Amino acid sequence: MRIVIDRRGDFEEWRDHARHLLSAGIRPDAVEWLDRAALGDDLFGADEATFETKAALTVPRGFVECAQVVVCHADLAAYGVLYRLLWRLQTERHLLSITTDPDVVRAHQMAKSVGRDSHKMKAFVRFKELPAVEGRTQRQFLAWFEPDHYIVGRTAGFFQRRFTDMDWVIATPKGSASWDGDALTVSAHPACNPELVDDTDDLWRTYFANIFNPARLKVKMMQTEMPKKYWKNLPEADLIPDLIAGAEERVRAMAAKPATTAPKFHYSIHKIKG
Amino acid sequence: MKKSLKHRLAILSDAAKYDASCASSGTTKRDSSRSGGLGSTEGSGICHAYAPDGRCISLLKILLTNFCIYDCAYCINRSSSNVERARFSVDEVIWLTLEFYRRNYIEGLFLSSGIIRSSDYTMEEMVRVARDLRLKHNFQGYIHLKTIPDASAKLIEEAGLFADRLSINIELPTDAGVEAFAPQKHPANIRRSMGELKLKIDEAREPTLKTKRRKRFVPAGQSTQMIIGADATNDATILGTSARLYGGYQLRRVYYSAFSPIPDSSQHLPLIKPPLMREHRLYQADWLYRFYGFDIAEITHGRADGMLDLELDPKLAWALANRDRFPVDINRADKEMLLRVPGFGVKTVMSILTARRHKRLKMEDLARLKVSLKKVKAFIVADGHTPMNLLDRSDLKAMFMPRPEQLSLL
Ligand code: SF4
Numbered sequence: 001m002r003i004v005i006d007r008r009g010d011f012e013e014w015r016d017h018a019r020h021l022l023s024a025g026i027r028p029d030a031v032e033w034l035d036r037a038a039l040g041d042d043l044f045g046a047d048e049a050t051f052e053t054k055a056a057l058t059v060p061r062g063f064v065e066c067a068q069v070v071v072c073h074a075d076l077a078a079y080g081v082l083y084r085l086l087w088r089l090q091t092e093r094h095l096l097s098i099t100t101d102p103d104v105v106r107a108h109q110m111a112k113s114v115g116r117d118s119h120k121m122k123a124f125v126r127f128k129e130l131p132a133v134e135g136r137t138q139r140q141f142l143a144w145f146e147p148d149h150y151i152v153g154r155t156a157g158f159f160q161r162r163f164t165d166m167d168w169v170i171a172t173p174k175g176s177a178s179w180d181g182d183a184l185t186v187s188a189h190p191a192c193n194p195e196l197v198d199d200t201d202d203l204w205r206t207y208f209a210n211i212f213n214p215a216r217l218k219v220k221m222m223q224t225e226m227p228k229k230y231w232k233n234l235p236e237a238d239l240i241p242d243l244i245a246g247a248e249e250r251v252r253a254m255a256a257k258p259a260t261t262a263p264k265f266h267y268s269i270h271k272i273k274g
Numbered sequence: 275m276k277k278s279l280k281h282r283l284a285i286l287s288d289a290a291k292y293d294a295s296c297a298s299s300g301t302t303k304r305d306s307s308r309s310g311g312l313g314s315t316e317g318s319g320i321c322h323a324y325a326p327d328g329r330c331i332s333l334l335k336i337l338l339t340n341f342c343i344y345d346c347a348y349c350i351n352r353s354s355s356n357v358e359r360a361r362f363s364v365d366e367v368i369w370l371t372l373e374f375y376r377r378n379y380i381e382g383l384f385l386s387s388g389i390i391r392s393s394d395y396t397m398e399e400m401v402r403v404a405r406d407l408r409l410k411h412n413f414q415g416y417i418h419l420k421t422i423p424d425a426s427a428k429l430i431e432e433a434g435l436f437a438d439r440l441s442i443n444i445e446l447p448t449d450a451g452v453e454a455f456a457p458q459k460h461p462a463n464i465r466r467s468m469g470e471l472k473l474k475i476d477e478a479r480e481p482t483l484k485t486k487r488r489k490r491f492v493p494a495g496q497s498t499q500m501i502i503g504a505d506a507t508n509d510a511t512i513l514g515t516s517a518r519l520y521g522g523y524q525l526r527r528v529y530y531s532a533f534s535p536i537p538d539s540s541q542h543l544p545l546i547k548p549p550l551m552r553e554h555r556l557y558q559a560d561w562l563y564r565f566y567g568f569d570i571a572e573i574t575h576g577r578a579d580g581m582l583d584l585e586l587d588p589k590l591a592w593a594l595a596n597r598d599r600f601p602v603d604i605n606r607a608d609k610e611m612l613l614r615v616p617g618f619g620v621k622t623v624m625s626i627l628t629a630r631r632h633k634r635l636k637m638e639d640l641a642r643l644k645v646s647l648k649k650v651k652a653f654i655v656a657d658g659h660t661p662m663n664l665l666d667r668s669d670l671k672a673m674f675m676p677r678p679e680q681l682s683l684l
Binding site (some may be wrong): 011094097098100101102105119122123124125126127128129139141143151156160161162163164165166181198200201203204206207209210211212213214215216217218219220221222225226234236240243244247254255257259260262263265266267269270 | 279280283284285287288290291292305306307309310311312313314316321322323324325326328329330331334335336343345349353354355356370373374376377378379412465510532534535536537538539545547548625628629631632633635638639640642643
């Protein structure tokens with residue numbers, strides 16, 4: 001049975017399909033999940049089938065929450081993993097507590113990866129200011145971001161709660177979100193990089209370069225937390241190679257500098273003779 | 275000629291980088307959807323960037339000014355240093371905070387300052403920054419203020435109404451150290467300020483009689499910082515000081531800052547490579563004390579010189595020194611003992627406790643939880659696994675030692 005997904009990362013779409021499949025008794029290994037966008041015009045298409053929908057399913061607490069996250073995973077296999085869990089839950093009610101079960105582990109790992117990506121999105125989105133719009137007092141901002149997973153929808157609320165007094169758009173290849181002071185709009189359409197510049201980035205770069213302590217170089221640590229794949233959209237990141245390359249020399253130069261005598265005000269403050 | 279904003283930002287962030295803290299977590303949850311303002315805090319903090327020193331950049335960490343009338347030997351801003359000086363106005367700090375925040379570079383502001391004119395004069399300016407951010411600009415992001423030593427109680431109280439966190443640095447782990455290196459500071463006063471702040475925080479936690487509401491006052495609590503390696507204090511003494519601070523003043527965090535060479539440094543201090551590994555081990559030990567049920571004495575008991583082992587993490591070092599407490603049966607042991615197994619974190623332990631209600635756990639189960647079997651196998655019993663006599667081996671420690679590395683000199 002082929003199921004074609006129209007809106008990646010949309011929990012409701014998965015749930016509707018899963019409900020139908022389950023009530024028709026279709027085994028997890030008999031389902032093939034496909035992505036409409038990836039199919040292009042090559043219309044193998046979905047299997048047309050009409051199921052009768054049974055009453056609402058009951059699932060253990062925690063499953064829905066987990067599924068809402070896992071369904072955002074970029075690997076289409078997530079759809080199958082979730083359906084298999086749902087299938088097994090019908091007979092193994094405690095399945096989710098078996099934290100070492102391979103399917104549960106897989107779902108957890110996927111959820112973790114999505115969670116991490118959402119977290120990094122909250123961290124690494126960088127808004128650039130656009131010219132004011134006539135007749136609007138709110139300032140205008142736009143950000144370009146490239147997430148690994150389909151997380152724009154689930155992360156948009158965070159930006160709305162935080163950047164409430166400005167108008168903003170976050171555009172990504174996996175959909176976009178925007179806020180105009182009244183409504184939060186999320187779209188699944190892939191966007192293009194608008195390549196904007198914002199002068200304030202220069203101040204941020206100044207800060208980034210100066211808050212770095214060359215005597216404490218720990219490049220690996222930085223890279224695990226801020227993987228290179230994010231660098232191209234971070235205004236500060238292209239400073240990193242030079243900061244690293246120059247660190248040792250800066251520390252050496254600092255150590256080699258001869259001691260100086262204290263400035264005059266030091267002597268007057270502490271009432272000592274210079 | 276007045277220095278440009280950018281130039282002053284360079285000076286005043288450079289001067290702030292020796293403060294270890296950049297945390298923005300542990301405060302109340304709040305956002306701007308109702309107020310229509312700017313900013314939110316949602317539980318755990320966010321690191322918006324990482325510097326090549328591996329440290330999280332969460333806040334705009336700057337000084338209001340690096341002019342200072344004190345002469346603390348370890349500090350780049352001390353009056354006897356020839357460092358270039360600069361000063362921000364209150365409005366400039368506010369502008370930078372808001373513009374950085376709008377671009378999502380930061381979670382908020384961590385403001386500290388050298389002391390100009392007097393403690394109160396300086397503290398008053400800092401309070402104005404926080405007050406205006408909250409009241410004039412409707413800013414809900416995170417604010418951490420480092421209080422100025424000997425500032426009046428009234429100003430500290432006002433600061434606490436607007437800041438998420440306040441900190442007072444203890445500076446060095448012993449009173450003698452503070453007196454030697456920070457001649458204008460007095461350990462007794464530092465402790466008194468911490469004590470007063472604790473009392474006010476406790477007071478604010480009590481709901482008022484009339485409104486039954488709690489006052490918002492320093493919701494992320496107070497923290498402090500200690501410099502490590504500037505004097506000869508050992509780790510046991512350092513951790514003992516931390517334990518007293520956690521216990522006596524309910525500090526949320528004690529930060530350890532490996533003494534780092536500064537430009538134009540005092541001749542009384544060692545020009546060394548900062549002891550980063552030592553700092554790391556202290557954080558691990560601190561963690562064991564706060565979250566794993568260890569006593570400081572247990573952690574530092576292993577060595578006669580009161581230092582932590584630099585080569586092994588303190589939990590592993592403890593386990594190797596207390597082999598009679600192992601092996602631990604993962605299908606039976608209580609939570610406290612599971613937490614003591616080297617290689618098990620809190621999450622792993624919780625997963626084990628949940629899963630074993632339904633099945634007996636094998637080594638494969640642990641592997642799926644991403645536990646390093648190599649690390650734990652000597653210390654546990656699982657279904658189908660006993661550690662043989664690994665625990666008796668005299669070379670057990672050697673099995674965990676890192677491979678020798680070329681030592682690098684400064
Ligand atoms: S009072 Fe603070 S800024 Fe001034 S010298 Fe001492 S540590 Fe540095």
